[in-house]
Amino acid sequence: MEKLKAVVPSGLKGILSESNPEDIPSTCSSLLEFFQPLPLFQKVVRELTDPETALCAKNVATALDFKQKGNEYFSSGDYAKALAFYSQALRFAPMEVDKLDEMLATTIYVNRASSLHKMGLLIEALRDCNRAVVLSPCYAKAWYRRGTANASLQNFEDAISDMTVAMNMEVSLGGKNQIKDKLKIILDQRKRTMRESSSTNLHNDKNLGSCSNTVSTDETCQIKLQCVSTPSKGRGMASLSDIAQASLVHSEEPYAVILLKHCRDNYCHFCLSELPADMVPCTSCSISLYCSQHCQAKAGGKPSGSNSNNYSIPKSVPPDLERYIAKTLAIDSGYALVDANADHFFEHGHECGGAHWPAVLPCEIVLAGRALVKSIVDKGHSKGGSETIESLELLNNYAQMTLERKLETHIYSIILAYCLQQSYGLEFSLTGASISQLVILICQIKVNSMAIVQMKSVDAYGPLEQSRSQPSTKGALTSNIEQIRVGQAIYPAGSLFNHSCQPNVHAYFISRTLFIRTTEFVPAGYPLELSYGPQVGQQEFKVRQQLLEDRYSFKCQCGGCSEMNLSDLVINAFRCAKPNCLGTVLDSCMAKHTQQKVSWLQVIPNFGSFERHLPVCYILILHSSWFEFLSCQSIY
Numbered sequence: 001m002e003k004l005k006a007v008v009p010s011g012l013k014g015i016l017s018e019s020n021p022e023d024i025p026s027t028c029s030s031l032l033e034f035f036q037p038l039p040l041f042q043k044v045v046r047e048l049t050d051p052e053t054a055l056c057a058k059n060v061a062t063a064l065d066f067k068q069k070g071n072e073y074f075s076s077g078d079y080a081k082a083l084a085f086y087s088q089a090l091r092f093a094p095m096e097v098d099k100l101d102e103m104l105a106t107t108i109y110v111n112r113a114s115s116l117h118k119m120g121l122l123i124e125a126l127r128d129c130n131r132a133v134v135l136s137p138c139y140a141k142a143w144y145r146r147g148t149a150n151a152s153l154q155n156f157e158d159a160i161s162d163m164t165v166a167m168n169m170e171v172s173l174g175g176k177n178q179i180k181d182k183l184k185i186i187l188d189q190r191k192r193t194m195r196e197s198s199s200t201n202l203h204n205d206k207n208l209g210s211c212s213n214t215v216s217t218d219e220t221c222q223i224k225l226q227c228v229s230t231p232s233k234g235r236g237m238a239s240l241s242d243i244a245q246a247s248l249v250h251s252e253e254p255y256a257v258i259l260l261k262h263c264r265d266n267y268c269h270f271c272l273s274e275l276p277a278d279m280v281p282c283t284s285c286s287i288s289l290y291c292s293q294h295c296q297a298k299a300g301g302k303p304s305g306s307n308s309n310n311y312s313i314p315k316s317v318p319p320d321l322e323r324y325i326a327k328t329l330a331i332d333s334g335y336a337l338v339d340a341n342a343d344h345f346f347e348h349g350h351e352c353g354g355a356h357w358p359a360v361l362p363c364e365i366v367l368a369g370r371a372l373v374k375s376i377v378d379k380g381h382s383k384g385g386s387e388t389i390e391s392l393e394l395l396n397n398y399a400q401m402t403l404e405r406k407l408e409t410h411i412y413s414i415i416l417a418y419c420l421q422q423s424y425g426l427e428f429s430l431t432g433a434s435i436s437q438l439v440i441l442i443c444q445i446k447v448n449s450m451a452i453v454q455m456k457s458v459d460a461y462g463p464l465e466q467s468r469s470q471p472s473t474k475g476a477l478t479s480n481i482e483q484i485r486v487g488q489a490i491y492p493a494g495s496l497f498n499h500s501c502q503p504n505v506h507a508y509f510i511s512r513t514l515f516i517r518t519t520e521f522v523p524a525g526y527p528l529e530l531s532y533g534p535q536v537g538q539q540e541f542k543v544r545q546q547l548l549e550d551r552y553s554f555k556c557q558c559g560g561c562s563e564m565n566l567s568d569l570v571i572n573a574f575r576c577a578k579p580n581c582l583g584t585v586l587d588s589c590m591a592k593h594t595q596q597k598v599s600w601l602q603v604i605p606n607f608g609s610f611e612r613h614l615p616v617c618y619i620l621i622l623h624s625s626w627f628e629f630l631s632c633q634s635i636y
């Protein structure tokens with residue numbers, strides 16, 4: 001990017017720096033004309049879009065290498081490490097090219113199932129066996145492994161059927177004998193268990209192929225909101241009626257969403273939840289990982305079980321067993337659930353060729369690509385009521401951007417346009433007008449997208465609990481909830497909530513769904529405002545204002561910024577060290593900011609409320625050089 005920025009002639013930079021939103025089609029045309037013949041630009045685009053040279057593509061040699069390492073760790077009894085290497089191998093194993101490649105993925109799934117089984121993760125092991133049989137329905141080892149997982153889960157009927165299928169598929173005598181021995185053990189186990197209890201048979205989870213992280217909340221949002229026009233903040237949200245504290249006022253699915261780069265290896269690229277031990281890789285590239293086939297299919301990966309409709313069962317298999325095989329393959333493909341939803345947009349579909357660009361470009365640029373492709377797909381379906389980029393009518397801050405930012409946004413838009421054209425085809429043309437849509441979209445994403453935050457509980461255990469493969473929260477010595485920023489998303493209605501440093505609503509996320517709840521009683525007609533960043537009490541006034549100005553191009557004048565408040569005054573203060581003094585000490589830098597704030601407050605209409613805090617301000621400001629102790633009991 002820096003090299004591309006540096007070669008832009010100063011004349012073009014001058015035009016860009018003076019440009020307004022209506023000039024964008026012509027600035028895009030000029031920059032496109034300049035870049036198109038440039039070898040440096042062509043090289044950048046080639047590297048980003050060529051799937052042949054991309055490291056994100058599937059690669060048999062890399063997969064085999066990781067599989068080999070997994071086998072070594074498995075043999076040495078380090079099942080956790082074996083699991084990690086098998087998962088890496090699966091990322092690179094092709095799943096849809098030819099028979100040989102499919103067998104590679106199948107054997108890795110079977111090996112990973114063995115590691116999971118050894119670690120006591122039985123449901124996860126069963127799910128991997130299901131993936132293996134879906135990929136290669138005639139592979140005896142996959143059915144055998146499934147049988148052992150089902151037996152450990154005490155699903156004896158299924159375990160016996162799995163072993164019988166394995167016996168029918170196995171060709172070698174040695175293999176058949178091994179299956180026979182295992183089947184005998186399972187039959188004995190079943191007999192014993194039936195004697196011990198007649199009702200302990202745990203049943204197979206029929207949703208093994210789907211995502212357990214789907215949002216299930218019975219609470220519906222009853223409160224009617226209206227979009228209002230404000231004199232200084234543009235549009236905003238207000239309620240038509242009084243709203244009680246903690247009421248759900250809004251919930252919404254994202255228009256477009258992306259997982260952040262630092263979460264790529266640990267969170268599902270579709271539902272943004274933490275990945276389970278048996279994560280599923282994308283079928284066409286080595287970047288995206290999912291918590292289930294259901295999420296993988298919803299994001300746009302192609303079904304990996306293409307063979308499951310097209311397999312030839314040995315003639316020796318009796319009809320009831322054939323029905324059992326068909327039923328097992330149907331349950332576990334996970335794709336039927338998605339196909340039923342014809343409206344669904346496959347957000348990873350156009351990125352999924354293995355080319356570099358979705359992995360290399362900044363997340364908000366890839367997000368812009370997702371939003372644009374969605375709008376093209378929606379327009380193509382031309383369904384009444386579906387939103388397009390223009391009808392989203394999101395605010396943008398192009399006019400307030402610096403030359404540096406305008407230039408960067410233009411260059412990224414041109415590059416993204418090339419990438420989308422390569423992956424998405426001719427529906428996206430390379431003209432100043434079409435690229436200008438991307439420039440606007442990137443600016444809109446800057447001021448309207450929301451950071452998706454997930455809660456992660458970090459529990460500390462005693463030595464006994466630590467040794468268990470899966471410690472439960474019960475028995476934790478300490479428990480900590482950490483907030484992790486995992487994604488960035490556009491919520492068209494959610495982005496209409498304006499900012500306040502003293503917000504009256506709070507946003508949170510379950511999976512990708514946005515929820516907004518009141519934090520206090522809000523009277524009818526009163527604006528509902530979120531905090532876009534740090535609130536009063538978390539950061540001082542100056543820092544908050546700078547953050548908001550840099551990112552959202554406005555100067556905050558909410559209650560927390562326009563009225564003097566104790567938190568802002570004492571956030572960087574220290575308690576006086578004198579034994580009998582209850583005073584507060586500010587460092588000189590903070591005192592200077594506070595002084596500036598007071599002088600700024602004196603010229604704004606809310607100045608009256610400053611008088612309430614006058615004693616505090618005076619004491620803090622008048623005596624605020626380093627280590628000057630204040631005798632100021634009056635403020636407490």
Ligand SMILES: C[S@@+](CC[C@H](N)C(=O)[O-])C[C@H]1O[C@@H](n2cnc3c(N)ncnc32)[C@H](O)[C@@H]1O
Pocket residue numbers: 232233234235236394395397447448495496497498499500552553554555556557558
């Ligand atoms: C996510 S949008 C909120 C909706 C926006 N007001 C609109 O008309 O579409 C964020 C933008 O709204 C404006 N905004 C939000 N909160 C504000 C505030 N407290 N004071 C001034 N402008 C604000 C800023 O222009 C900001 O970049």
